[in-house]
Amino acid sequence: MKPLIVTVTANPALDRTIIVKDFKIGKINRVIRSRVDAGGKGINVAKNVKALGGDAACLGFLGGDDDFIVKYLEALGIAADFTVIQNSIRVNIKLIDENSSTFTDINELGPEVNFREARALIEKIKYWALRARVLVLAGSLPPGIERDFYREAILSVRDSGAKVILDAENDALKYGIEAAPYLIKPNIHELSGLVGKKLKTPEDIIAAALPLIERGVEVVSVSMGPRGSLTVTRDRAYSVPPLDVEVRSTAGAGDAMVAGFALALENGLDIRQAVKMASAAAACAVTREGTQPVDVKVFSSLIDKVRITEIHI
Numbered sequence: 001m002k003p004l005i006v007t008v009t010a011n012p013a014l015d016r017t018i019i020v021k022d023f024k025i026g027k028i029n030r031v032i033r034s035r036v037d038a039g040g041k042g043i044n045v046a047k048n049v050k051a052l053g054g055d056a057a058c059l060g061f062l063g064g065d066d067d068f069i070v071k072y073l074e075a076l077g078i079a080a081d082f083t084v085i086q087n088s089i090r091v092n093i094k095l096i097d098e099n100s101s102t103f104t105d106i107n108e109l110g111p112e113v114n115f116r117e118a119r120a121l122i123e124k125i126k127y128w129a130l131r132a133r134v135l136v137l138a139g140s141l142p143p144g145i146e147r148d149f150y151r152e153a154i155l156s157v158r159d160s161g162a163k164v165i166l167d168a169e170n171d172a173l174k175y176g177i178e179a180a181p182y183l184i185k186p187n188i189h190e191l192s193g194l195v196g197k198k199l200k201t202p203e204d205i206i207a208a209a210l211p212l213i214e215r216g217v218e219v220v221s222v223s224m225g226p227r228g229s230l231t232v233t234r235d236r237a238y239s240v241p242p243l244d245v246e247v248r249s250t251a252g253a254g255d256a257m258v259a260g261f262a263l264a265l266e267n268g269l270d271i272r273q274a275v276k277m278a279s280a281a282a283a284c285a286v287t288r289e290g291t292q293p294v295d296v297k298v299f300s301s302l303i304d305k306v307r308i309t310e311i312h313i
């Protein structure tokens with residue numbers, strides 16, 4: 001039995017969320033509240049897995065002085081086995097304007113990572129994949145690391161039996177797909193970027209997803225922010241409108257969605273159940289400021305409200 005969900009965050013971040021009223025470009029804006037969370041997509045996935053009752057471990061790169069992340073994860077009871085690098089991780093700003101209900105992300109590039117450090121992370125991924133049922137590779141790649149890092153990581157765990165979820169964009173996604181991860185979760189802009197065409201309708205999304213499925217990806221789940229999601233498999237697509245929740249912050253909604261999928265895969269649930277869990281987790285995430293983990297009570301109150309429309313392909 002291999003119950004663990006292992007997440008890889010190649011580019012972690014301190015997420016500094018600042019809340020202002022009526023943000024004005026080029027003016028002095030006064031912050032009314034702020035918070036800092038341990039962030040980066042894989043770390044967020046692990047936080048949400050744990051919050052929903054699962055067991056997660058975090059891998060990735062961290063500088064020797066980056067103990068905020070380690071302490072944050074420790075406090076949540078999440079195992080961490082980061083590869084220590086020479087440089088320190090980035091600070092990402094999540095700007096919330098309460099008046100206009102807009103959410104703006106300003107993400108730094110991240111620290112330079114060298115070849116030796118990248119090799120060391122691949123070795124850790126190989127080690128942990130043998131102990132995992134689900135392996136999540138998520139987020140951007142920091143400078144210095146090869147753009148096909150995710151492809152290599154996925155190929156290196158091919159015989160481990162772990163199901164791989166990839167959540168990335170641009171070249172990291174393009175190359176990663178070549179190694180046929182089990183599930184990918186691009187948002188609509190990321191999928192549009194990948195296929196080089198603006199996708200608008202469910203038909204457009206299905207047409208873009210099917211060639212990826214032909215190439216070995218089993219599930220393409222496309223999130224569309226306030227328009228919900230469309231999850232495509234070989235013969236069915238599952239469309240889910242967003243739940244009616246108070247939206248306080250959208251950062252990390254996609255990561256909560258991935259956490260829902262990871263938990264469902266770990267527990268051997270079918271795709272409908274997986275879509276349900278992913279959608280409820282995403283809806284929970286937007287109700288909390290910053291990239292805090294979801295509240296399991298809110299999750300339980302939302303799960304039966306998820307409405308799925310099945311489309312036969």
Ligand SMILES: Nc1ncnc2c1ncn2[C@@H]1O[C@H](COP(=O)(O)OP(=O)(O)OP(=O)(O)O)[C@@H](O)[C@H]1O
Pocket residue numbers: 186187188222223224225226227228229242243245247250251252253254255256257279282283286
């Ligand atoms: N404004 C919103 N209202 C309701 N639900 C939302 C809203 N924004 C996001 N969601 C929910 O969260 C899911 C994921 O959102 P989104 O498409 O923004 O992911 P993402 O771009 O991967 O986010 P991130 O990279 O910040 O984690 C959506 O499919 C939807 O269910």
Ligand SMILES: O=P(O)(O)OC[C@@]1(O)O[C@H](CO)[C@@H](O)[C@@H]1O
Pocket residue numbers: 011013015038039040041044092105107138139140141251252253254255291
């Ligand atoms: O720059 P990337 O790696 O694409 O995204 C990083 C990030 O925006 O993703 C998370 C939200 O999904 C945040 O915790 C973090 O700051």
